[in-house]
Amino acid sequence: MIMAQSASADHPLSDLFQCKWDDKDGFQCNNLFYGNNFSVHLREVHQIIGGNMARVRCQWNHCGMELNLDNLARHVKERHLSIALRCDICGRGFSRRDTLHNHRETCSGS
Ligand SMILES: [Zn+2]
Ligand SMILES: [Zn+2]
Numbered sequence: 548m549i550m551a552q553s554a555s556a557d558h559p560l561s562d563l564f565q566c567k568w569d570d571k572d573g574f575q576c577n578n579l580f581y582g583n584n585f586s587v588h589l590r591e592v593h594q595i596i597g598g599n600m601a602r603v604r605c606q607w608n609h610c611g612m613e614l615n616l617d618n619l620a621r622h623v624k625e626r627h628l629s630i631a632l633r634c635d636i637c638g639r640g641f642s643r644r645d646t647l648h649n650h651r652e653t654c655s656g657s
């Protein structure tokens with residue numbers, strides 16, 4: 548079972564995902580991890596450690612984006628795992644960031 552496709556449309560964090568993190572020798576990790584365990588996986592398997600403000604490079608499938616360690620797990624979940632974005636005010640799920648952004652303006656404006 549790879550990239551578990553559950554019955555629900557919005558990949559819950561409890562689903563299993565396959566790690567596409569590039570390892571040193573050009574191989575990809577390919578280990579399975581639970582979505583809500585990703586930061587632990589990063590730390591224990593890929594030795595991504597440091598303070599929350601440490602600059603790290605996302606090595607997910609040659610992504611190469613540089614960002615704070617604090618944001619890395621969220622970046623991977625949103626960008627690479629297609630976990631649904633959620634409005635933190637009302638909890639509605641959205642598949643696209645700009646849709647969520649538009650929604651947020653009206654949701655928080657009242
Ligand atoms: Zn991995
Ligand atoms: Zn990335």
Ligand SMILES: [Zn+2]
Pocket residue numbers: 634635636637638639650651654
């Ligand atoms: Zn909302």
